[in-house]
Each structure stands twice: as C-alpha cells, then as structure tokens.
Amino acid sequence: MVVVLKTDKDVVKIKKALANRQFKKFDAKKFCGVLKTDDDALKIQQRLRDEWN
Structure with missing residues (x-):
C-alpha cells in the first residue's frame, strides 16, 4: 500500500488515522492447488x- x-x-x-486503519488479509491458502497443469x-x-524479452 x-x-x-x-x-x-x-x-x-495522520499517525492516528494509520493506526486505526483496518487492513484486509489475503488468504492465499484458498488458492493452493487450484491451477492444474501437466507441465513442470x-x-x-x-x-x-x-515472453518479456
């Protein structure tokens, strides 16, 4: 951010506003194993x- x-x-x-800010947590575990592929x-x-080059 x-x-x-x-x-x-x-x-x-500003410090008070930042201290009271609620941050959303990203749950990466729910995406674990979602992408199924036969490739390495x-x-x-x-x-x-x-592709970038």
Missing part, C-alpha cells in the same frame, strides 16, 4: 520470463 502525505497535514492526526512449474516460469 502506498500512502501519499501532504506536508501541510498534522503528523499526529519451472518450465512454465521460464516460458513466462522469456
């Missing part, structure tokens, strides 16, 4: 990286 702070704002108010994971990664 990126927070842009203006220099004319009160630092104490390393080969998929290399093929995707080769």
